[in-house]
Amino acid sequence: MKRRDFIHLSGMGLGALMTPGMLAMGNPVTADRLLEPGMDPAAKKVLADIALNAAKAKGATYTDVRIGRYLNQFVITREKNVQNITNAESFGVGIRVIAEGTWGFSATSDVTPDGIKACAETAVAIAKANSKLQKEPVELAPVVGAGEVVWQTPIEKNAFEVPVKDKIDLLLNANDAAIQNGAAFVNSALFMVNEQKYFASTDGSYIDQDVHRIWPTFTVTAINQSEGNFRSRQALSAPMGMGFEYMDGLQSEKIAGPAGLIGYRNSYDIVEDATAAAKQAVEKLSAKSVEPGKYDLVLDPDHLGLTIHESVGHPLELDRVLGYEANYAGTSFATLDKWKSGDFKYGSDKVNIFADKIQPHSLGNVAYDDEGVKTKEWDLIKDGVLVNYQAIRDQAAIIGEEESQGCCYADSWESVQFQRMANISLRPGTEKLSAIDMIKDVEKGVYIVGRGSYSIDQQRYNFQFGGQLFYEIKNGEIAGMLEDVAYQSNTQEFWNSCSQICDKDDYKLFGSFFDGKGQPSQVSAVSHGSSTTRFDGVNVINTGRKI
Structure with a gap:
């Protein structure tokens, strides 16, 4: 992440983004790549069984396998300009085992039969090495195997299917609304995440889940140049486990609050919120x-x-x-x-x-x-x-x-x-x-x-x-x-x-x-x-x- 992006995100009150987990988002890809289907669940099951059998053969008493494809798209703007568009993909497998009463874990991006077998064997070797320091064996609460399950976040509109241009236009419209209503500066961003996660374990579970999240946000700043001070107001949006339907402000479920404020539930109007934010930032200057x-x-x-x-x-x-x-x-x-x-x-x-x-x-x-x-x-x-x-x-x-x-x-x-x-x-x-x-x-x-x-x-x-x-x-x-x-x-x-x-x-x-x-x-x-x-x-x- 470049220095200017760090400064920009920090200025938006998003310093929490600067974590190791955030920096390791995955490999840069095109926006079209985010729409390509992932591995078929049947193929994942075959690979998961390879890991389960390999770990058992090496002495594991419990094994779970997570095959994950993680997709991210971030769009960041400032005033009339697009500052950054990030599309990223990460794909691999993590294998966790118990051997000799102790946890072991290994992961690999080599999602092939040979790569997964080697990864499982490494996880067992790590567990056995760790067992020399383990004072008491790991005790797992029982769980009933789920069998084969498929689940998806109940979305109406996949955010990755919405053209990037439409997302940029929406953010720039919010920026313009803020400027027109008294803001001197405005940053806005849209974060979209899709976790395609497959879980298998020796308990008899084969669970395929498709998880979607979205977060629109901004910071507007008003300045009193004669006095040399400034005030800001951040978005009143909430990140949600939804698709792009969250951004359909015309369908927004609003909650009237004191002082004429509007709260949003299950849908969000970023342009309306940016307009109000600019006016309130100006009002804060004389509060x-x-x-x-x-x-x-x-x-x-x-x-x-x-x-x-x-x-x-x-x-x-x-x-x-x-x-x-x-x-x-x-x-x-x-x-x-x-x-x-x-x-x-x-x-x-x-x-x-x-x-x-x-x-x-x-x-x-x-x-x-x-x-x-x-x-x-x-x-x-x-x-x-x-x-x-x-x-x-x-x-x-x-x-x-x-x-x-x-x-x-x-x-x-x-x-x-x-x-x-x-x-x-x-x-x-x-x-x-x-x-x-x-x-x-x-x-x-x-x-x-x-x-x-x-x-x-x-x-x-x-x-x-x-x-x-x-x-x-x-x-x-x-x-x-x-x-x-x-x-x-x-x-x-x-x-x-x-x-x-x-x-x-x-x-x-x-x-x-x-x-x-x-x-x-x-x-x-x-x-x-x-x-x-x-x-x-x-x-x-x-x-x-x-x-």
Whole structure:
């Protein structure tokens, strides 16, 4: 990746893209190549059986094989210019085994009978070498073989079938709309991913899955030249597990919010959002700087999703709880003793948070995870009490689970699969309540929309979050835009201050397209659903950026 691309992406608030997993997208190909069919499932089965038999012959007691074709297309623009178009393909096989009670893994791009046989034998040799250091044998939760299964993300329009010119025109139209409405600068991008994944194991599974994801985004910047300051606003889109139908703004399912804001669900109008973003960036230039103090916060799902991700999703990953991520990403305050007590109040009675890999249109939506486990939904926090974690096959027994929770994932055929965050979402309230109605009961508060900068400690406890848009609430009404807002709290205090949650009609998904974890680092895509939610008496600070 060239230096100018790094600067450009960082300027869009997309520094998370600059990860090893992102840089290893695959080999450059033409856009037409992305439309060519991959290997037939019957041919994959033949190759998978070669790996399963070769590993067994060398002493493996368990083997799984992942044959993966990963396709990416990224279109990046700035103002009236196209800055970059990337088409990439990666194809290969990863083989994981247990031999002498220990894991071994090997991968190859030589997807031939001889290449796969050699790869399987290498995986077994690695497992046997590792076994000299293994203290206890790997214990896998049982799984029933799925047989032969085919699954695809339910899309209406394959994003790769849409001409690149049409995508460029759409982004440039959004850029032009922003410029026409007061923006001095605008960057926009469209990211499209297709994972064609085949999984086979000695449990009797042969699973072929075709996974699609899409993410449109932008950043607009307005400048006050006389004062020499500037303000920006990023897109309020969410990355989704959908096809190009997500970009059909004319069919957009919109949610009316306070302050005249529009939220999008299951479809997105990038031109409309860019128009609003430019006007709001201009308005931010003259917005009042917040007075520090205690406020009731009304948090839009486009904002709250990131807080859920950092303060619930990560601390309830079991490998992190057990210390396996300590060297790279830290540990967790939500230790096993808190779960075992059965009464640890993670949040108020209003807080019900669940994990799943099955929400329609979510980034994590698949039929089976990368261990061949059928995906499902399960509770993490019930009526405010911590009740479970996220665990995979070799972790399930640690927390008394009889089966994996289906949240194992690898970002490539050449990456070993391990526990990754499922979709983590806050259940909507059961009583009819809109965001506009919620604000009517707030005397002194701040309404926050969109993700901004944040900081959280290595145990995912003490944190600070910003946002994109901030509005002062006085006596039940929006009193104008604010700037320089961030709130500080700790995870338990924050979620225990939750007092109201809007109903399902306000529910929508937020998402992270490139969530990093592991050594070597991998990225995954995950969604977080919620409705607009109120938190009482939260400490708000002035970030001091006002010039």
